[in-house]
Amino acid sequence: MTKRWLFILPALLVLPAALHAGMDMGGMVFEVKIRTEKVGTVTFDHTRHGADCNQCHPKIFKKKNNSNHATMKAMEKGRSCGACHNGKKAFTVAENCATCHAGDIVYRNPDAGAVTFPHTVHIEMFGCEECHPELFKARRGANKATMAEMQSGASCGACHDGSAAFGVADDCESCHAM
Ligand code: HEC
Ligand code: HEC
Ligand code: HEC
Ligand code: HEC
Ligand code: HEC
Ligand code: HEC
CATH class of the missing domain: 3.90.10.10 (Cytochrome C3)
Structure with missing residues (x-):
């Protein structure tokens, strides 16, 4: 290998990694x-x-x-x-x-229409500690639940029980795009 390649090869390997990590050439993130x-x-x-x-x-x-x-x-x-x-x-x-902190959050699922969780609407009604970290870890995608589990009070079902807020057992279209 020529000397030139010894210089270019490492640069080619490092550059995509640096860009991926969100850095520019000066090292600022x-x-x-x-x-x-x-x-x-x-x-x-x-x-x-x-x-x-x-x-x-x-x-x-x-x-x-x-x-x-x-x-x-x-x-x-x-x-x-x-x-x-x-x-x-x-x-x-x-x-x-x-x-x-975080905007609205979209859940996608192969078995049902997408759900947009309106974080902003809920933050106007509740403190963060109502939901984080016990009910939901504050990380997108870190809290899976089925509708059956929600009907027994998990996830959205902790409030969406038909009394504190509209229920998970009926108003499908209030959450799912149809
Ligand atoms: C408005 C405020 C603000 C300005 C202006 C600003 N920074 Fe920062 N910078 C921050 C904050 C906030 C952090 C994150 C600190 C933390 O995580 O505790 C940070 C972190 C950094 C870090 C550390 C990143 C790491 O991953 O450890 C570097 C390097 C840096 N800034 C460089 C710069 C440079 C260079 C400039 C000017 C071009 C600049 N900053 C302008 C607020 C600013
Ligand atoms: C030196 C002053 C300064 C500091 C310190 C500072 N900001 Fe800002 N920030 C501004 C200004 C000015 C704007 C633009 C004006 C506005 O939107 O009100 C802005 C805008 C923003 C925006 C909106 C960006 C957009 O999409 O338009 C976010 C989010 C934000 N800042 C987060 C932070 C966070 C988080 C910190 C602390 C880690 C921080 N800022 C510290 C001055 C500052
Ligand atoms: C300008 C950006 C900005 C805005 C607006 C903002 N936060 Fe924060 N918040 C931060 C940053 C940055 C941290 C992390 C601070 C750290 O660890 O240094 C934080 C940390 C927190 C924490 C953990 C630390 C603590 O104080 O308990 C809570 C809870 C929180 N924010 C709630 C809120 C609530 C509620 C609001 C609206 C009333 C809000 N934040 C508005 C930037 C913001
Ligand atoms: C009514 C419940 C509720 C309240 C109140 C709430 N959150 Fe969340 N939050 C959620 C849900 C649900 C998610 C999505 C979790 C998932 O995808 O598994 C989430 C996700 C997040 C995420 C991750 C975003 C991402 O892109 O990964 C952050 C950060 C967050 N919340 C911060 C806050 C802060 C700060 C407050 C208060 C100002 C707050 N939340 C109030 C329910 C809530
Ligand atoms: C309060 C909002 C809400 C309501 C109301 C709701 N869902 Fe869901 N649903 C969700 C969320 C959020 C997910 C994604 C959960 C996850 O990925 O952790 C989901 C996931 C699903 C799934 C995939 C998981 C599973 O259980 O198989 C199906 C199917 C589903 N919903 C059907 C329905 C039907 C049918 C209704 C009406 C009877 C309904 N949903 C009402 C929020 C809701
Ligand atoms: C801490 C209680 C609580 C949790 C947890 C919660 N919600 Fe809600 N949500 C409410 C309340 C209260 C309302 C407003 C009352 C109503 O519409 O019945 C509401 C309203 C909504 C609305 C209507 C917003 C609007 O614009 O009117 C949607 C959509 C929604 N929630 C989806 C969800 C989804 C999806 C989850 C789970 C990822 C969830 N919620 C978790 C309490 C909660």
């Missing part, structure tokens, strides 16, 4: 996944936050994934994301939960 204990992962998107690194690093965030944990209470007092997401510089952490 576009999307950083911040892990919480009970309510899943929050994706922080660098590309939506401008190129002025000093706005955030190192004063608000150390440049290392999952090394800047803060509670929502602390954010409401101006820490972490709350330094800007205070309703003045950017939308507030005191509302807009689904914008940072």
Whole structure:
């Protein structure tokens, strides 16, 4: 093999892996996944936050994934994301939960029409802890249940029992696309 190939081959092997991991050539990660204990992962998107690194690093965030944990209470007092997401510089952490945490979620199943779980509607009615992590692990696809199990109170059936909310035994079209 020529010297040129010794240089190009490793580059060809590494580049797709780097792109797949969400990195650009400079090593900056576009999307950083911040892990919480009970309510899943929050994706922080660098590309939506401008190129002025000093706005955030190192004063608000150390440049290392999952090394800047803060509670929502602390954010409401101006820490972490709350330094800007205070309703003045950017939308507030005191509302807009689904914008940072998770939007609506689609379940696909070969035996029935797709179900769109309207996360946003439920977040307006309930605190996260009503559902996470006991009833549902906060990870898409991590909570399988059959309709029979739901009718005995599992998953959506914990509330959709025909009294707290419309029931899983009848209103199929309220959840499934037909
Ligand atoms: C609006 C705030 C903000 C701006 C501006 C910003 N960052 Fe970040 N950066 C973050 C946050 C939040 C994290 C995640 C920290 C965590 O996970 O604890 C992060 C993480 C990082 C990491 C660590 C990634 C990892 O996987 O460990 C690097 C590297 C980084 N930023 C580089 C940059 C560079 C380079 C710029 C400028 C081009 C920049 N950041 C601009 C907020 C920002
Ligand atoms: C600007 C983005 C943003 C908004 C808006 C936001 N959060 Fe968060 N939230 C985060 C991030 C980032 C974390 C992870 C913090 C960490 O570990 O450093 C988090 C963590 C949490 C946690 C776990 C930590 C704790 O405080 O118990 C809960 C619960 C939570 N958020 C609920 C909410 C609720 C409820 C709302 C709406 C009232 C909301 N969040 C709005 C970004 C946001
Ligand atoms: C230095 C200020 C600053 C910090 C710190 C900051 N943001 Fe932002 N963020 C902004 C601004 C400004 C916008 C755009 C204005 C708006 O949407 O209100 C924005 C927009 C967003 C959006 C909407 C992006 C879109 O799709 O339009 C999300 C989601 C978000 N930020 C999450 C976060 C999270 C999570 C953190 C903390 C880990 C954070 N931000 C920290 C300033 C900041
Ligand atoms: C009424 C129940 C309910 C409430 C309340 C609720 N969630 Fe969820 N959440 C779900 C369900 C159902 C899923 C999908 C789980 C699956 O696919 O197995 C989910 C998924 C998630 C995911 C994973 C998203 C993904 O793309 O992987 C996150 C993160 C999350 N929820 C955060 C939150 C936060 C933060 C709150 C409060 C602001 C909250 N949830 C309130 C039921 C709820
Ligand atoms: C409250 C919302 C809701 C209602 C109402 C509902 N479903 Fe479902 N259904 C779901 C969800 C969510 C899934 C996917 C569950 C999973 O993948 O973990 C599902 C899965 C299914 C499946 C595949 C799993 C299995 O049990 O075989 C079938 C078939 C199904 N539903 C049929 C029905 C029929 C028929 C009705 C009406 C009698 C109905 N569903 C009412 C939410 C609902
Ligand atoms: C913590 C209780 C709770 C859980 C768990 C829950 N729901 Fe709901 N859901 C409600 C309540 C309460 C309403 C509003 C009352 C009603 O419409 O009967 C509602 C309304 C809905 C609606 C109608 C939304 C609208 O726009 O009017 C859909 C669709 C729905 N739920 C689907 C689901 C699916 C799918 C699951 C499981 C993945 C689920 N829900 C789990 C309590 C819950």
